[in-house]
Amino acid sequence: MRFAVVGAGPAGVYSAQELLAGAPDCAVDVFDRLPAPYGLVRYGVAPDHPRTKRISTVLGRTLGDPAVRFFGNVTFGLDIGLRDLLACYHAVVFAVGADDEPRLGIPGEDLPGVGSAGRLVSWYNAHPHADDAFPRRVLAARDVAVVGAGNVALDVARVLVGGPDRLASGDVPEDVLKSLADGNVTDVRVIARRGPAHARFTLPELTELGRLDDVDVVVDPADLSDGDQVRGRGRSVWELLREWSSRPLSGAPRRVHLLFHRRPVEVVGSRLGVERAGVRSDLPAGAVVRAIGYRGRPLPGVPHDEVTGTIRNRGGRVVDATGVVVPRLYAAGWIKRGPGGVIGTNRADAAATVRAVLADAAGFPVPFQVGASTVPVLLHKRNVRYVTWAGWLRLDAHEIDLGRVHGRPRVSVGDLATMLSVARAGQS
Structure with missing residues (x-):
């Protein structure tokens, strides 16, 4: 079986890990809108907490597994849609996190400061x-x-x-x-x-x-x-x-x-x-x-609960507004339960979602397009400059080299053009 995971933060990577453990012969493709993986571990953990950020080393072992492919710089709903994923995979797990921030709702809130x-x-x-x-x-x-x-x-x-x-x-x-x-x-x-x-x-x-x-x-x-x-x-x-x-x-x-x-x-x-x-x-x-919290953003074609800022779901299974299960769609992490907990909380959360996936697996239809090359060809036709796992490793090495220049462990690159140039060096 082939599975898609949308989101390469902790919840997404733990979902991929649990899928590999529960269905050893499966293949998992992990998509992320950014060229670099790890989500809030890279972009949300405070910079004076480098020990916490080291969890990326553990997450990287899963993303580097031969049965897993990483597609960075691919935005769901723009570069690839729900119909595309359902045509290529037996099931889809959404683990996109929650990065929308509520407003205070007070006069003067729109001032530049x-x-x-x-x-x-x-x-x-x-x-x-x-x-x-x-x-x-x-x-x-x-x-x-x-x-x-x-x-x-x-x-x-x-x-x-x-x-x-x-x-x-x-x-x-x-x-x-x-x-x-x-x-x-x-x-x-x-x-x-x-x-x-x-x-x-x-x-x-x-x-x-x-x-x-x-x-x-x-x-x-x-x-x-x-x-x-x-x-x-x-x-x-x-x-x-x-x-x-x-x-x-x-x-x-x-x-x-x-x-x-x-x-x-x-x-x-x-x-x-x-x-x-x-x-x-x-x-x-x-x-x-x-700094009053986070909410998930609606995803095209995926039922969204405006009150909670999450994907509508029951135990990780996506449901519509009437509570009916939407086949083959699942949620994990903050977009499933709302923001909260520590990084490790997402592991148990992802495991619970994957148990639901595997319990339903016998009823999954065969995807219309099952070839391993289907998604790369599709993205290439759409001129999507996606980043592979090998590309991320090039960017990772580049950041470590930058760190050496300044006598530091690494220096993150934040310029998108530079990230893509380094990660896609030699990639057509």
Whole structure:
């Protein structure tokens, strides 16, 4: 049998791995809209977390399996459609993640100094579709407000005030390091609408914030009034916040302020209006960063749930608006269940989806076009400059060579034309 997996992030690669394990004679083609694989491991993990990014080595073993083919720089719905995939494969697993970011829905949100965390994260992780317009505005400000109470908000705060030296051991492009070094940011205010009991950031991320050199973490004791509501793992987070709230400031040149129980209501000029218990106050904010979560985008021809921002599914099987199963279509990862969990969460999620695939396999019809050359020929006819696994290995080696030039492990390439030129060298 032949299977297609759309998305080469952890959920997609784990799906391919589980398919190979459950159907040893199968072949799996993995498609991704970007020339490089690994999804959020490459483009979402904070650059000062190189150990986390090393999971790509494990994922690469699956993508390098002889029974797996990688088709990078291929966009579903544009370069290849649902009808194409169903004609060539017994089943399709969608694992495209969730990169759409909700808005705050407040006046002033369309000002140039307001933008999503994704625009910053994509920029410092060298995403080929990133631009530096919003990051430049953020770095020009002294005071930055980050709205959100999750790990992404802490990542953004840490990158903005932690200093570029902490990032040099990772793969951040040299121009990004220089921009961060030249930036003006001295104060980042992380703003949560609810109290610490409802914060989504984890203890390791919070602890890391407190270990930054030349940075004070500022917590208002009045924000910790919900301590009696905190249970389980959240208790350790609350205790750390309490410790910080009683610690005298060191006079460090940069600060991260953790503010709770504040609801953003308006952006006016270089200030963010917030309400706490019905009382409004204005916070200095030369830039405002939204970090309030992610949603999946609709895929052409695939049932989408607008409420959850996911593919409509039941246990990984795609269903239509009436709940009827759509044959041969499956979902895994964030596009299946919504954003959340750690990278490893996607392994169990993918395994559950693949169990559904294999349970249904006996009823799959034979695809109309089953030849191994069908998809490459189709993409070639459509002038799609797709990247193979061998092409990715060329790009990977190129980035490692760039790193050696700068005395670093690697330097990511974010320019799409350069990525394709290197990856497709010698490829027709």
